[in-house]
Amino acid sequence: MIVVVALNPALDVTHHVDDVDWTGVNRPAGVRESPGGKGLNVARTLHSLGADVLLLGLAGGSSGAVLQSALRASGVRAVFTEIAAGTRRTFAVVDTGRGDVALFNEPGPPVAAAEYARFLDTYTEALATSAAVVLSGSLPAGLPPDTYADLTRTAAAAGVPVLLDTSGEALLHGATAGPAMVKPNLAELAAAVGRELALTGPSDRAAVIEAAAELRDRGPDAVVVSLSAEGLLEVTNEGTWMAEPRRVAGNPTGAGDAAVAGLAHGLVLGQSWQDRLRHAAALGSAAAAAPAAGEFGHANYDLALSSVEVTRLEVE
């Protein structure tokens, strides 16, 4: 079983409006409400892959209730620890005429120490039957930045490898606790090593590899950097690989989460570093082409898998 932890999930509300009047009254043609946040995307992708997945999260208020029932309808097994404050919403306004999207992310709810303690009981219990843990997304208010580090150590004590996908302080602390993998994107990696990184030409790649190796030195077995349409770069103790998928325009958030699902799935299947990376890159590519985060077409995945190029890079 793969446990996916979503401490700060969201209820995503999307309004579709034809030619928005940003200073006046609009009547959305369509309103869509769906469970969101990175952890939920990862869990849905794993569920679509046929993996045995259990989502553990925090949820509260009416938005939390809607999120839980929508997730239940999608068939993903989940246990939510109830919190007093309401689950955050994101509001997206899609201008179907101009193609613009405006996103409004509400701040996450505060989490009390007693609520987190209840979550921790559920988490510790689930570890006994888990093959891997995915810790995904931001931390809600009230939880300290070393929360993921603690969850990683707890999993390690139970012999369960952890894949960590977060940013900022939570990533820095979490990396030192020795997860099996961390998966920053380029901006998150740059923030973690404290210097600017770009990927505009082949000469930039060496700097990214160096930064990933530097982050790996702090504790993780492997660092996988998601580079949007460029693909995935993987730095491990056995070597460095680059997976370059067929180019697809699309949703980079969904792609990163799908890649995390692929990495976790490859881990529990006992795949080699190269095969995991190929699986993750193909899933990312298929997810980027899907209309909503957490979804992908299996035919697109098969097509992407056959066209991903995985290259071993020689690093001095």
Added chain:
Amino acid sequence: MIVVVALNPALDVTHHVDDVDWTGVNRPAGVRESPGGKGLNVARTLHSLGADVLLLGLAGGSSGAVLQSALRASGVRAVFTEIAAGTRRTFAVVDTGRGDVALFNEPGPPVAAAEYARFLDTYTEALATSAAVVLSGSLPAGLPPDTYADLTRTAAAAGVPVLLDTSGEALLHGATAGPAMVKPNLAELAAAVGRELALTGPSDRAAVIEAAAELRDRGPDAVVVSLSAEGLLEVTNEGTWMAEPRRVAGNPTGAGDAAVAGLAHGLVLGQSWQDRLRHAAALGSAAAAAPAAGEFGHANYDLALSSVEVTRLEVE
């Protein structure tokens, strides 16, 4: 007791954002959720005035549950008939830097015949102890445009006068059922009589009076036209009056709803046409100055009441 009917209330969600990026990601500094819709504004204003008010509405889903509990907290007595579909939300983005407001009004939920029948039982029972009824706002999907006409006739059969504040087909049908008052704004009056109306100079006033008289001929005892900051125009069988308040910049929706509350309050207090109009105009003026619809400052009301000028107009 004054019964206020809100068949299509809303849960108003407001995000305050400093300098919105309409094509990117925003993190609202403040999120506010409050019960909304014209009927709820009228009921809250009447409650603030100390009137005995009962709100009757339809509500469903998680947004309906939030709306009901928030309204309960405000002390307004309310009975909601449960519907299967979810209460609509409005989503306002206030750009605190530029001062712009973008409003996204979700479509209202569909209402089934059996759900409306249950509402009608509650309404009919409440009429037995009512001194007046206010029918306010748009009709949700699934209810025919003569719904307000039916509710007006049912009230008339119980000897209870009706104040109708709606627009379009619902206003045209409702007016023929003989309510005590209808309260269109200038655009709604123009749509009802099928010709353009403006109020840019004193000569335009005659055309507005003529249109109001034409609408009155279709059934209502009185037509009160709300003219934003210009005030209120009242056409009755006893004469025509204009109430001109002190000018205040502010929220015209809230002002119209507060004026309706004042007209209903004046009606049950047995006030003359002039006094009702003065009361309504002062409330509208005080509400326009308030930060949120359905609210007003009592000191602002007292100040406005002393400065409203009510003039009897001679009409040929």
